Amino acid sequence: MPISIIFKDGKLRKLCNENKEAIRKLGPKCAKILRQRLDDLHAAETLADFRNLPGDCHEYKGKDVLTLDLDGGRRMMFRPAEDPIPRLPDGVSLDWSKVTCIEIIFIGDPHGKS
Secondary structure (H helix, E strand, O other): OOOEEEEOOHHHHHHHHOHHHHHHHHOHHHHHHHHHHHHHHHHOOOHHHHOOOOOOOEEOOOOOOEEEEOOOOOEEEEEEOOOOOOEOOOOOOEOHHHOOEEEEEEEEOOOOOO
16 A cells, blocks of 8 residues: 655645646746655655655654655655654654655755745
8 A cells, every 4th residue: 555645734735736836836847856756655655665766765854854855955845644653663763664654744945945
């Protein structure tokens, strides 16, 4: 079963689900990469399947937020939607193999440059 994706708000849902909106807001190249990243997420069963795919998926500053590179400094940021968040035996590290639902919380430049 593929990873489930939910959205922080309707604006992010529209940006991710409507190609015209993505092109308008992000430009054609970034919109295409966003679509590829979403397709990859839909094809994965857990977040662990996603670790070696393009986009440099990694934890962002240890805040239970992950980030995927898009284009020109833009990123898709998301967090595990499980409650509680799955952890490795150390109780701190995210257990990527048990993340099956994510919430997209931000798409843009986290440093405010675009």
